[in-house]
Amino acid sequence: MPLKGDRLPGQDMFQRRLNRAPSPIIATIVPWISIALSSLVPLSPIIASAPVLPPVSYMLLVAWRLFRPGLLPIWAGAPLGLVDDLFSGQPFGSGVLLWSITMIGLEGLDNWQRDRTFWMDWLIAILLIAAYLAIGHVFTWLAGSVWYPSLMLPQLLLAMLSFPLFTRLVAILDLLRLARVKVLG
Amino acid sequence: MAPAERRPGFSKRAHISIFTSYVFAIVGVLLGVVLLIASFVSPGSFAFARSAATDAVRPAGEASAVTRNSGRSVIDIISGYIAAGSQNAELAEELHLARAKLAEMEAISDENRRLKQLLSLREKDIRPVASARLIGSSPASTRRFALIGAGRKDGVLVGMPVRSATGLVGRVLETGRRTARILLVTDGQSMVPVRRIKGNVTGFAQGQADGTLIVRLIEMGINPLEKGDLLVTSGSGGLYRPNVPVAIVENLTRDGAVARIISDPAATDFVMVEPIWQPMTELDMEPEQ
Numbered sequence: 001m002p003l004k005g006d007r008l009p010g011q012d013m014f015q016r017r018l019n020r021a022p023s024p025i026i027a028t029i030v031p032w033i034s035i036a037l038s039s040l041v042p043l044s045p046i047i048a049s050a051p052v053l054p055p056v057s058y059m060l061l062v063a064w065r066l067f068r069p070g071l072l073p074i075w076a077g078a079p080l081g082l083v084d085d086l087f088s089g090q091p092f093g094s095g096v097l098l099w100s101i102t103m104i105g106l107e108g109l110d111n112w113q114r115d116r117t118f119w120m121d122w123l124i125a126i127l128l129i130a131a132y133l134a135i136g137h138v139f140t141w142l143a144g145s146v147w148y149p150s151l152m153l154p155q156l157l158l159a160m161l162s163f164p165l166f167t168r169l170v171a172i173l174d175l176l177r178l179a180r181v182k183v184l185g
Numbered sequence: 186m187a188p189a190e191r192r193p194g195f196s197k198r199a200h201i202s203i204f205t206s207y208v209f210a211i212v213g214v215l216l217g218v219v220l221l222i223a224s225f226v227s228p229g230s231f232a233f234a235r236s237a238a239t240d241a242v243r244p245a246g247e248a249s250a251v252t253r254n255s256g257r258s259v260i261d262i263i264s265g266y267i268a269a270g271s272q273n274a275e276l277a278e279e280l281h282l283a284r285a286k287l288a289e290m291e292a293i294s295d296e297n298r299r300l301k302q303l304l305s306l307r308e309k310d311i312r313p314v315a316s317a318r319l320i321g322s323s324p325a326s327t328r329r330f331a332l333i334g335a336g337r338k339d340g341v342l343v344g345m346p347v348r349s350a351t352g353l354v355g356r357v358l359e360t361g362r363r364t365a366r367i368l369l370v371t372d373g374q375s376m377v378p379v380r381r382i383k384g385n386v387t388g389f390a391q392g393q394a395d396g397t398l399i400v401r402l403i404e405m406g407i408n409p410l411e412k413g414d415l416l417v418t419s420g421s422g423g424l425y426r427p428n429v430p431v432a433i434v435e436n437l438t439r440d441g442a443v444a445r446i447i448s449d450p451a452a453t454d455f456v457m458v459e460p461i462w463q464p465m466t467e468l469d470m471e472p473e474q
Binding site: 085093096098104137 | 213216217224225239256322392
């Protein structure tokens with residue numbers, strides 16, 4: 001498309017066009033669907049004999065919440081955590097509780113401190129994931145498993161390093177969220 | 186990116202909607218606490234929900250299991266080509282030895298059968314209840330569960346032991362209609378009675394959630410285990426039938442050992458669900474002939 005006047009390329013990307021407009025339904029459900037689908041990671045081809053994967057669905061929740069605040073309502077932690085609990089192997093209710101607390105905590109953080117850089121968001125995500133894994137391990141210990149904190153180090157390291165990838169994923173999904181779809185009339 | 190200003194100003198409606206969403210969020214926290222306490226008190230209380238959910242997404246798990254198996258075989262084929270020559274010579278050597286051993290073994294098993302007949306013990310052949318693919322696991326949790334693609338409809342019941350061709354994998358914890366959740370032997374809650382395959386050393390193998398088992402011997406004293414010893418199920422207490430390979434001793438501790446499991450679930454295509462083994466029924470049975 002040739003540049004005309006003072007318009008920037010891609011400026012009209014999310015605007016309505018003839019027979020094409022962003023759908024409000026898709027714009028709302030993409031974060032929900034993407035987080036719920038990432039809760040299905042336990043059904044991936046990897047059969048792990050040790051906890052090796054980072055908590056993918058929780059990381060996606062944190063990424064959506066940090067980089068697109070206001071999309072997920074503050075109560076979104078409970079239903080999404082419930083879906084995660086069905087597959088994660090953690091004691092049932094651990095996701096509901098921890099995800100709800102995360103959403104409330106991040107809302108409080110946003111009210112207190114708004115202007116953050118990417119690095120600060122990354123640090124916040126690392127702290128949240130570390131706390132999430134640690135408390136999750138306490139829950140499994142209370143449910144009768146062994147106490148073995150160093151078991152979480154590999155997945156924590158992976159989570160720390162891979163979090164920027166999740167922010168990129170959120171950016172891609174965000175474009176998809178606002179894409180124009182066919183409309184009638 | 187800094188979020189946009191979201192202060193509600195003087196709009197009463199906006200104030201109420203923020204208040205409501207906080208109420209919902211706090212209800213979510215309380216719900217989480219209640220569910221968590223319920224699952225601590227009785228761990229199986231939400232089995233129905235988990236089973237229904239895994240039943241619903243079973244096709245995805247089956248598809249990824251197929252991907253896993255074919256992905257691994259590609260790597261095997263490539264590494265097979267590289268190692269073909271030297272492996273061939275090695276295998277030919279081994280085959281010679283194995284043939285001689287096989288003749289010996291046949292004689293021994295023949296003798297064994299005769300001796301058992303003398304004792305009027307009946308040899309019960311154990312037929313697997315079902316065989317299924319491993320369709321999932323708990324890769325991010327410190328619990329060790331796996332999911333298989335067979336459930337109540339295939340005759341799978343809670344408590345049945347699950348094994349692969351190489352060794353013990355775990356036991357069935359929850360059953361759905363076409364899926365079942367398995368407690369792997371490496372989970373911290375799994376306790377398997379084991380014995381060393383040679384000699385009379387018995388103990389328990391408890392999972393450590395990292396792919397190894399802690400072996401605790403029943404008899405205290407000098408630790409008779411050695412590195413490389415093979416541990417098999419002892420069959421005591423029922424549930425697991427005897428002589429299924431479990432683990433190989435890797436490191437010795439003061440009163441036992443750390444052992445690595447033989448049947449790594451990541452390298453297993455199919456697993457077999459076996460009936461619960463009950464030693465008493467075998468003793469009660471009428472002697473044959």
